Amino acid sequence: MIELSNISKKFDQTTVLDDLSLKVEAGSRTAIVGPSGSGKTTLLRILAGFETPDAGQIVLGDRVLFDQNTFIPAHERGIGFVPQEGALFPHMKVGDNIAYGLKGSKEENRLRVAELMALVSLDNRLASHWPHEISGGQQQRVALARALAQKPALMLLDEPFSALDTGLRAATRKATADLLEQAGVATILVTHDQQEALSFASQIAVIRNGRFTQVGSPMEVYSRPVDEETALFLGDALIFPAQVNGGVARCCLGDVPVSHPQQTGDRRIMLRPEQMMIAADHPQPTATICEVDFTGHLSTLTLTSPDWPTALQIKTLSQQHWQKGASVRVMIQGQACVLAS
Template identity: 75%
Template sequence: MIELANISKKFGQTTVLDNLSLSVMPASRTVIVGPSGSGKTTLLRILAGFETPDSGRITLSGTTLYDQHTFIPAHQRGIGFVPQEGALFPHMKVGENIAYGLSGSKEENRRRVAELMELVSLDTRLQHHWPHEISGGQQQRVALARALAQEPVLMLLDEPFSALDTGLRAATRKATADLLAHAGVASILVTHDQHEALSFASQIAVIREGRFTQVGSPAEVYSQPVDEATALFLGDALMFSAQVNNGFAHCELGVIPVSQPQLSGEWRVMLRPEQIVIAPDSGSQAITISDVDFTGYLSTLTLSSPQWSTPLQLKTVSQQHWRVGMPVSLAVTGQACVLAA
């Protein structure tokens, strides 16, 4: 549906985007995730038509939006844009915000506003309120309705949930994903929150220093990251040096099957915390709990063993019987991922 090919952008002597290419399919949800300063928002603004790349090509449903000979301005692209915190017009009431840009008659616009408010699960009585009189989550839905009013084929979302508290953020994110899927509108969300990215996306593009380090499904990039930096950015991970041979990694935790059996030699391997099963062990006492950091549902255990060069910190579901000095055993489920150097 939308294709980016070899997009690059500099501000002065600083390269912000470096030869990026990406495909987004119709009605899909792509998340561009990366740390602050990695180029996420610049790329989104280029897609919207607010910035111009230095080189490359952008096409939307077969129409060229940008190349060395073409530039279609933002208002002609058929792309919706929801910025951070909604950016509603404070001098307009909710209904007027949603109707902004509609070209129908007063009665047609009134009906369209009511339809859009119903679509985003807003009480139509709120159309007579000022933006400051409604909640943050409601403001985000108004911003989404305003963007949907233009019937875009692609929706761009620039960290639109960042100002919301944790519970409201998750609920609004889920409602937005469901709404866009129901409307059949493709979307691109940028965020630095890995949990948000994994929850929202059907495709994730991890960006670092202006380049995509990995593009794939949430399950793929989480379980099979290409390198250690990508692995750690997407969630808690355990890293080990290992000797890999014949489909197994020999490391401090023992012999573990790997997901890339064709590899051999000295490598770094990764396990996610949920792959480690901890059980009490009244026998060998080779592994003991040296610290418990309880945070409610999850705890961080520090585990020690004479056979390890350094203690192992493991975040896992809390258990009441854990205590400092307790001997435990570890078992590994699934396969370790072998990481690029």
Template identity: 45%
Template structure:
């Protein structure tokens, strides 16, 4: 991951009203995968559409491969940007077969070369035998892979994915996502995925950009945004997180779970972030809890706990072969260092 991929600087979009994007900066290294993650209405798709050239920003600069595409009066047309765009619904033409859909955007002379479709289908994990089928003869996952093949047919160096897996069921979504990533990696494409699915962002991307209200709250590696969130809001958005009041002194913090180690030194009133997988359950100890309910999930289970003599409720994730029963008394330990945030 090196060199110029996508550079977004000071991007502001308001559609004539309050900013949807508010001075956004984002650097996507060439050949890398970035996931833009955030709740609905946070500005994710607007960012993608601005990079693709579908909208003119109020302010800001967009460069792709070192070429300025958007900056003040400069606005390179979408078809001249060399960018592939895959929408949520795939947007396949129902009257065209797979070959017709994939070759649609190519110059007329190249559309006749149907032989080029076969390697594209294989690249996205589809059998060449599907080349003559129409979209209504394909599954949802197959349709999305055809949409990806169409985006790759023009050999773009940049591919933008706008929640392309959200309409698929869980198993199909994972398989289609893996096939998509493999195909894009094989082409060396610089890729930006927009999603509101935390697991999808963490598993797909080299870099995750978390967006709230038109601004990035944190841009970091998947391990960074999950394990070292910049704010309590990022911590809560990226998976389950419990925030407990505590008093920090250096590398330790005192809270309802006793004295815990801190990943970074702190002082004074803090919020301690503990994720369910950090809680280790065992025999009753100094920190005791009662099991109120259990949600069994096969490989693991979510255990809801009430701390004894306190009103605090916790959730622990435990292996599926070591699940306590409701009503059991258990001890709680937190052996790994935890994160903390200053109390506001």
């Protein structure tokens, strides 16, 4: 387990991290997600030992890595680090990249490299290749094997999949998550990709302006974001003003049950697009399709209704009967999230 307590960092007079606290359990995967400039990379560099915080404490297991009296340098922390695009040594072959830093004999290192390559599903014959001779996905696996070679207690991943093609990114991410889980290594992934964070992690920490706005499970932060900015950052969201009372929000769509029944008054509520059910040929239509943006699997429908102050755009599964001018009924599944004021 690694625990950060009250970590702060300034560069000149600019506060980059402001009193951050976070706990990552052994063997778990945490994704730190936020917009550019929110402090993600600085936090990762502090954890790795490349930067020194101004205040706070970092404890890995039962070992203090940083406090007001202690600073353990990067090479003594036992933390693995996989940077963006892998950063393999171009003048060293794949096997030598993985063996970098190993202290055993030549034969021991060779066996360890073969073991690590099998662990990350790489053909051992690639050990004699140069980094530029293998694919981007293979390079990322080599970088991961190199980091795992040191048997780290914690793995730090700095947007390691961002340079890969979409299909390869998903496959490499899944393989990496499975591998780290099997190895029992606690992992912290830094990314600006919301979908990547939600699919990879068991815990999401949303950072904005140097502070965590919300920490929780992927389902919790996605379905119950604390505020509007967090809701919109984590995916498509529909935000409505509403009058909330007795566990029900009254808005332009009608009465919607809410997930925070104790909250009342004039509020703003959030629904995710997948909660919106659109029925064609319904005997009691409530809206008209005025535009269809077809993108294959999904379509974005622009809907209007005399009861709505503005048009509503809803992303939904494509169907042949989504036609401009068609009358439909809009229904809601589940509960709306009441956002913080």
